[in-house]
Amino acid sequence: MSIPTNGVPVKEELEQVIPPAEILAKGPVVVVECFQNIPCDPCAASCPSGAIQPFEDINNLPTVDYEKCTGCGLCIASCPGLAIFVVDINYSDKEALLKIPYEMLPLPKKGQVVAGLDRSGRKVADVKVARVQRTKNKTNIITIIVPKDLAMVIRNIKVGDEQNG
């Protein structure tokens, strides 16, 4: 499947990669929003559980065995396309927990409120940073607390823009 020219996946594409409701209900799980057939496969090697399956052809899209995914998030920083997220839909009654890749500086701080952005970069909510994980490469992992109904909408943050709609 090709990616739209503006780089924002369409509903039909997202339906292919969002885990089934019964999987989401079990706890944190990976969401791999990879839509381009390019020669790339570090996500599979990074997964200690074998949930992202070995590629038969390096140009294939990733395939995920959700039953094997622990939601650890180790695959997030391996992806040069910033296409991997972890969603815990049941963090609380009204909130979900998201792990997202983040390459901008400065990094947010734990407890900081930042702007939650949708896939097109539009601010959709203020969200709270729960954890900041620095990694060995330039892709850090930020855990954010988001409104539950935006768990599949928010995919980025902007630090320092939380007061501007």
Ligand code: SF4
């Ligand atoms: S979140 Fe962890 S277990 Fe799940 S696919 Fe990524 S590396 Fe594998």
Ligand code: SF4
């Ligand atoms: S590492 Fe990222 S861009 Fe590369 S195949 Fe895996 S999900 Fe797609």
